[in-house]
Amino acid sequence: MDNWRQNNQRRFVLDNGSYQIRYGNDVQKHKQLNLIAHLKKTGQMIYEFDSLFDESQVMTYYKPHVRGVLVDFDKQINIWDKFLNPKLLKDCSITYPFQPFTPDQVVNKLFDVMFEYYNVDAFCPINTQKMLYYNVLAREGVSRKQFTYIIDSSHSATYLVPIFDGEIMYSGLRRIDIGGRLLTNQLKDNISFKQFDLKNYFLLSSKIKELLCFVSMNYFQDMKKPKNHFRKYYILPDFEIRREGYAVDLLNVGFLDEKLTLDKERITIPEILFRPTEIGLAQKGPTETFFDSLSTIHKDIQGYFAENIYISGGNSFFSSFHNRLSNEIRQNCSVDWNVNLTHLDDIDSVFQGSLHFNRSTEFQNACFTKAEYQEKGFENIKQYII
Structure with a gap:
C-alpha cells in the first residue's frame, strides 16, 4: 500500500x-x-x-x-x-x-x-528552530552544518538557539517574551489613546505596523529630531471607494478622508524589541541575550557561532532590523570574530x-x-x- x-x-x-x-x-x-x-x-x-x-x-x-x-x-x-x-x-x-x-x-x-x-x-x-536549521541546509545546498545560530523573532516571542552539528544546545537556548503581537498591541493602544479607537481592529493595527514602522539605526539621536520628522499618514478605508487603507508620505488627499498620523511611533514600537525596558519589561534585548547565550558555550568556539547567525520570523522583516542587530553584535564582540548575519527572507x-x-x-x-x-x-x- x-x-x-x-x-x-x-x-x-x-x-x-x-x-x-x-x-x-x-x-x-x-x-x-x-x-x-x-x-x-x-x-x-x-x-x-x-x-x-x-x-x-x-x-x-x-x-x-x-x-x-x-x-x-x-x-x-x-x-x-x-x-x-x-x-x-x-x-x-x-x-x-x-x-x-x-x-x-x-x-x-x-x-x-x-x-x-x-x-x-x-x-x-x-x-521550530530545528526546522529553520533545515531551511539553512536547503538554501546552502549542504547536508550538515557544524555551527549555526538561529535568532527567530516571531508573533509571540523571540528565540535565540545555538545548534551544533545539527543538535540544539539547550544550555544556550534563550527566550525573550516580546514578539509581533505585543508590538501590534502597543501600537493599537497608542493610536486608540491619541487618535482613533482601534481596540477591536487588531489586524488593521498589524497592517499599519508592517507598512509604517521601521528599526532606528541610532534611536537616541532619532528621538532628538524635531516633531513630524518621521511623519507619515495611513488613509483609512471608507468602504465605498476604498476597501483597504494605504500609507502616504504627504497629505495630498481629500479633506474628508479619515487618516492616522504616525511620527516617532514608527521607531518607538520596533525599539521595544531591542530595549524592552522602554515599556517597563525587565528583560534583555536580543544583543545582550545573544552574548548571554554564548557565555554557556566554550570560548574557543563562540566565534564560529557568531560567523553563522541566521535571523528569521515576522519581526525580522522590519526595515533595518538586520543592520541594527548586526551592528550591535559587532560592536560588542571580540575583534577577531568575523560576525555574519544572514536573513532568512522567506516568511515561510x-x-x-x-x-x-x-x-x-x-x-x-x-x-x-x-x-x-x-x-x-x-x-x-x-x-x-x-
Missing part, C-alpha cells in the same frame, strides 16, 4: 504558528490566520481567511494560543477542520514544528488529537525547512507511528522527540 514511508506527497507539514497556519506538502500549500473572529453585530463566528481581514466589520478575535503555547484545543480543532480531513490522512504523516518550552501536557494532547481524531499514521513533533522559512526535513534521511527515524504510541505511551517516547 502506498503510504508516507514510500511517498513523499503523503508527508504533510502543519506549521501551526500562533498568528498564521501553513499546511501542505511538496505539491500543495494552504495558508490562513490562526484565529477565530466573532462579529459583534450578528454574533457570527468567522474562520475564512479573506473575511478575517474585513475592516468594515467590528470583530473580537479569539486565538487558540496564549504566549505562543497552544492551550485551547477546541478552538484549534475548529480551525484545523477547515482543511484537515481524517479520511484523507489515514496513510499520511504530519510534521508539526513547535516552540521550545512547550509543556509536555500540550505535546501529549497533540499526539492524542493527531492519532485519535485526525487518524494520521505517523506524527513528528519537532523543534519554517514551513520550507520542514518540507526539506521531510525529504531527509533523518525524517523516518524522527516519526512516531500510531501503533508505537498506543503500545509505549507518551511518557516512554517523549525523550526521543527532537
Whole structure:
C-alpha cells in the first residue's frame, strides 16, 4: 500500500504558528490566520481567511494560543477542520514544528488529537528552530552544518538557539517574551489613546505596523529630531471607494478622508524589541541575550557561532532590523570574530525547512507511528522527540 514511508506527497507539514497556519506538502500549500473572529453585530463566528481581514466589520478575535503555547484545543480543532480531513490522512504523516518550552501536557494532547481524531499514521513533533536549521541546509545546498545560530523573532516571542552539528544546545537556548503581537498591541493602544479607537481592529493595527514602522539605526539621536520628522499618514478605508487603507508620505488627499498620523511611533514600537525596558519589561534585548547565550558555550568556539547567525520570523522583516542587530553584535564582540548575519527572507522559512526535513534521511527515524504510541505511551517516547 502506498503510504508516507514510500511517498513523499503523503508527508504533510502543519506549521501551526500562533498568528498564521501553513499546511501542505511538496505539491500543495494552504495558508490562513490562526484565529477565530466573532462579529459583534450578528454574533457570527468567522474562520475564512479573506473575511478575517474585513475592516468594515467590528470583530473580537479569539486565538487558540496564549504566549505562543497552544492551550485551547477546541478552538484549534475548529480551525484545523477547515482543511484537515481524517479520511484523507489515514496513510499520511504530519510534521508539526513547535516552540521550545512547550509543556509536555500540550505535546501529549497533540499526539492524542493527531492519532485519535485526525487518524494520521505517523506524527513528528519537532523543534521550530530545528526546522529553520533545515531551511539553512536547503538554501546552502549542504547536508550538515557544524555551527549555526538561529535568532527567530516571531508573533509571540523571540528565540535565540545555538545548534551544533545539527543538535540544539539547550544550555544556550534563550527566550525573550516580546514578539509581533505585543508590538501590534502597543501600537493599537497608542493610536486608540491619541487618535482613533482601534481596540477591536487588531489586524488593521498589524497592517499599519508592517507598512509604517521601521528599526532606528541610532534611536537616541532619532528621538532628538524635531516633531513630524518621521511623519507619515495611513488613509483609512471608507468602504465605498476604498476597501483597504494605504500609507502616504504627504497629505495630498481629500479633506474628508479619515487618516492616522504616525511620527516617532514608527521607531518607538520596533525599539521595544531591542530595549524592552522602554515599556517597563525587565528583560534583555536580543544583543545582550545573544552574548548571554554564548557565555554557556566554550570560548574557543563562540566565534564560529557568531560567523553563522541566521535571523528569521515576522519581526525580522522590519526595515533595518538586520543592520541594527548586526551592528550591535559587532560592536560588542571580540575583534577577531568575523560576525555574519544572514536573513532568512522567506516568511515561510519554517514551513520550507520542514518540507526539506521531510525529504531527509533523518525524517523516518524522527516519526512516531500510531501503533508505537498506543503500545509505549507518551511518557516512554517523549525523550526521543527532537
